[in-house]
Amino acid sequence: MCGIIGYVGRNAATPVLLGGLRRLEYRGYDSAGLTIQQAGGLRTLRAVGKVARLADKVRAEWVEAEVAAGHAGIAHTRWATHGAPTEANAHPHSDATGRIRLVHNGIIENYRHIRAKLEAKGHVFASETDTEALVRLIGEYHKGDLRQAVIAALRRVEGAYGIAVLSAAEPGVIVVARKGSPLVIGVGEGECLVASDPAALVAHTRRVIYLDDGDVARVTADSVDITDLDHAPIDREIAELTFEAGAVEKGGHAHFMLKEIHEQPETVGNALRGRLDLVNGTAVLSGMGATARELLDFQRVVMVGCGTSLHAGMVGEFALEELAAIHAEVQPAAEFRYRNPLVDGRDLVVAISQSGETADTLAAVREAKDKGAVVMGLVNVVGSAIARETGRGVYLHAGPEISVASTKAFTGQVAVLLLMALKFGRGRRLSGERGQALAAEIARLPKLIEAVLAQDAAIAAVAARMAGHDHAFFLGRGPMHPVALEGALKLKEISYVHAEGYHAAELKHGPIALLTPGMPVVVLANRSPVLDKVLGNAEECRARGARVIAVVTDGGPPVAVADDVIRIPDCDPLVATIPAAVALQLLAYHVARLRDCPIDQPRNLAKSGTVE
Numbered sequence: 093m094c095g096i097i098g099y100v101g102r103n104a105a106t107p108v109l110l111g112g113l114r115r116l117e118y119r120g121y122d123s124a125g126l127t128i129q130q131a132g133g134l135r136t137l138r139a140v141g142k143v144a145r146l147a148d149k150v151r152a153e154w155v156e157a158e159v160a161a162g163h164a165g166i167a168h169t170r171w172a173t174h175g176a177p178t179e180a181n182a183h184p185h186s187d188a189t190g191r192i193r194l195v196h197n198g199i200i201e202n203y204r205h206i207r208a209k210l211e212a213k214g215h216v217f218a219s220e221t222d223t224e225a226l227v228r229l230i231g232e233y234h235k236g237d238l239r240q241a242v243i244a245a246l247r248r249v250e251g252a253y254g255i256a257v258l259s260a261a262e263p264g265v266i267v268v269a270r271k272g273s274p275l276v277i278g279v280g281e282g283e284c285l286v287a288s289d290p291a292a293l294v295a296h297t298r299r300v301i302y303l304d305d306g307d308v309a310r311v312t313a314d315s316v317d318i319t320d321l322d323h324a325p326i327d328r329e330i331a332e333l334t335f336e337a338g339a340v341e342k343g344g345h346a347h348f349m350l351k352e353i354h355e356q357p358e359t360v361g362n363a364l365r366g367r368l369d370l371v372n373g374t375a376v377l378s379g380m381g382a383t384a385r386e387l388l389d390f391q392r393v394v395m396v397g398c399g400t401s402l403h404a405g406m407v408g409e410f411a412l413e414e415l416a417a418i419h420a421e422v423q424p425a426a427e428f429r430y431r432n433p434l435v436d437g438r439d440l441v442v443a444i445s446q447s448g449e450t451a452d453t454l455a456a457v458r459e460a461k462d463k464g465a466v467v468m469g470l471v472n473v474v475g476s477a478i479a480r481e482t483g484r485g486v487y488l489h490a491g492p493e494i495s496v497a498s499t500k501a502f503t504g505q506v507a508v509l510l511l512m513a514l515k516f517g518r519g520r521r522l523s524g525e526r527g528q529a530l531a532a533e534i535a536r537l538p539k540l541i542e543a544v545l546a547q548d549a550a551i552a553a554v555a556a557r558m559a560g561h562d563h564a565f566f567l568g569r570g571p572m573h574p575v576a577l578e579g580a581l582k583l584k585e586i587s588y589v590h591a592e593g594y595h596a597a598e599l600k601h602g603p604i605a606l607l608t609p610g611m612p613v614v615v616l617a618n619r620s621p622v623l624d625k626v627l628g629n630a631e632e633c634r635a636r637g638a639r640v641i642a643v644v645t646d647g648g649p650p651v652a653v654a655d656d657v658i659r660i661p662d663c664d665p666l667v668a669t670i671p672a673a674v675a676l677q678l679l680a681y682h683v684a685r686l687r688d689c690p691i692d693q694p695r696n697l698a699k700s701g702t703v704e
C-alpha cells in the first residue's frame with residue numbers, strides 16, 4: 093500500500109504535498125517523490141527512504157521562487173511491490189515525452205504485456221515498475237486531452253489502481269481514477285486536493301468526495317468533473333469528514349502507536365455507544381439489518397480477515413459459540429477466497445477489516461456474495477471499499493489508526509464481536525439474566541482498559557527485563573489463545589523479536605524444545621474455567637528455565653511460577669480478552685522502544701495490504 097496526495101489551487105503546492113506525504117507515510121515509506129507543474133513544464137524530485145529525505149532534497153535542489161511558483165502537483169510515498177525501493181522505481185513516473193507524470197497505488201497485472209508492446213515500439217523503460225507501463229501507455233494515447241488519454245489507457249489495463257496524473261499541456265488540472273485502491277477528493281475554497289486517505293486532507297478541508305471503482309475525475313482548483321470509463325457523467329455527493337485534524341496528530345505522545353493505545357477507553361466506548369441494551373441484556377446493532385427471525389435462521393457465522401483482524405475474529409468465534417450456540421468459524425481471507433468455500437444463503441459471512449481496503453478480505457467478500465451468503469462488514473474506515481460492498485455491518489468508530497501496528501482497531505473489533513454474540517445469543521438461547529450480566533460487564537470495558545493503562549510504568553519495567561531477548565512465546569487457551577497470537581504479532585512486527593503465539597496446551601507437542609533458560613514466556617493466566625490447566629502449562633515452561641511473565645486477574649490467586657506479573661482487572665473471561673490485549677500492546681510497545689525500533693513504521697510493512 094502506498095500513499096498519494098495531489099494539490100491544485102491558490103497556494104504553493106510543494107509544502108502542501110510534503111505535509112500530505114508526512115501524514116500518509118504510514119502507508120509506505122521505502123521511497124517518495126513529487127512532481128510540480130510550473131510555467132516551464134513539470135519538475136520532479138524523488139528520494140529513497142522516508143519523506144524527510146525528499147524534503148531535504150527539495151530544500152537543497154529547488155530555489156524558493158520555484159517552489160512558490162508551482163500551484164499544482166502530485167506526490168507519492170511508496171511501499172515497493174514491483175522493483176526494489178530505488179530512486180528510479182520511486183513515483184512519479186513519466187511517459188516517453190516527459191510531459192506526463194503519474195503516481196499510482198495498486199498493481200497493473202498485465203504490465204509485462206504492455207511493457208513488451210511498448211518496448212517493441214521503441215520505448216526505453218527507466219524503472220522496473222508496473223506503473224511506468226501505465227504512464228507510457230497514457231502518453232501513447234495523448235492527443236491533447238489528458239482525461240481522454242487516461243481513460244483510453246485504463247480500458248486496456250487489468251489490475252488495481254488509484255492514480256493521479258499531471259500533464260504539462262494542461263496547467264491546473266489533475267486527472268485521478270480508481271479501481272480497487274482508494275481515492276478521495278478534498279474540496280476546499282479555491283483549491284482541491286486528492287489523496288489515497290482522508291487523513292492527508294483534513295488539515296485543509298473537511299468536504300470530501302469518495303471516488304468509486306471505475307470513476308475518472310478531472311480536478312481543478314474550483315471544479316471536480318467525474319465520469320466513468322465510457323465518458324458518462326457521474327454525480328457523487330460531497331461528504332463531511334467526521335474526525336478532527338488532531339486525530340491524525342500524535343497529540344504529545346512519542347508515537348502514534350502509544351497515542352492509539354491510550355485512546356482505547358474512548359474508542360471502545362465509541363464502539364459501544366448506543367449499542368448496549370442493559371435492561372434487556374442485548375445489543376442494538378441496526379447496521380446489521382438482521383431481524384430476530386433472520387438471526388435464528390442462520391446456520392453458521394463465518395468470519396474472514398487478515399492479521400490482527402483475523403485474531404479478533406478468533407475471539408469472536410469463541411464468543412458466538414459460547415453465547416449464541418451457533419456454529420462459528422474464522423478463516424484467513426486469503427484462504428477463503430481460493431478454497432471454493434462452502435457457504436450459502438443460510439450463512440452469515442462477516443468481513444473484519446480496520447482499513448476496509450485489504451485486498452484479500454475484499455476478495456473474500458465478493459466470493460461470499462457470489463455464493464449467495466449474507467455478507468456484513470466490521471470495518472473502521474467509513475466509506476471504504478468493504479463497507480460499501482457489504483452494504484451492511486457495524487462500524488468500529490475508532491477514528492483514524494495511523495500506527496502500522498493495529499491496536500485500537502483490534503479492541504474495537506473484539507468489542508463489536510462481543511456485542512454481536514450478545515445479540516445473537518439473546519435471539520437464540522441466552523437467558524435474559526446472563527445477557528444482562530454480560531452487557532453490564534461489556535459496559536465496564538472503558539474502565540477496565542483505563543485500569544490496564546494505569547500500569548504503564550509497571551509494564552515498562554517488565555519490558556525492560558524482556559527487551560534483551562530475541563525470542564519469546566505467548567501462551568493462552570480458549571479466547572485468550574487469539575490474544576496470545578495477537579500479543580506475539582505486536583511484538584514481532586514492531587520490535588523484531590521472534591515471537592510465537594501458541595495454544596498453551598500445544599507447546600508440549602513440539603515447540604517446548606525451543607525453550608532455553610531465561611527465554612520470556614508470556615502466559616495469559618487470568619480467571620477462567622481453564623486457569624488450572626494454564627498454570628500447569630506455565631509450570632512446564634518454568635521447569636525448563638523459561639522466564640514466565642503471567643498476565644493475571646487482579647486479586648486472583650498468586651501465580652507461584654511467575655517471574656513477572658501483569659495484572660488485569662477481574663471481569664468475565666470473554667471480556668477480559670480486551671484488557672489483556674491492551675496489556676500486551678503496552679508490553680510490545682515498551683520492548684520496541686527499548687530496542688530503539690521505528691515503532692510507527694516497522695521495516696517491510698505498510699498499514700494495509702491493498703495487493704494480494
Ligand code: M6R
Nearest residue numbers: 399400401445446447450497498
Ligand atoms: O485493515 P485490515 O484490518 O484489513 O488489515 C489487516 C492486516 O493487514 C493488519 O491487521 C496487520 O496485520 C497489522 N499490521 C497488524 O498490526
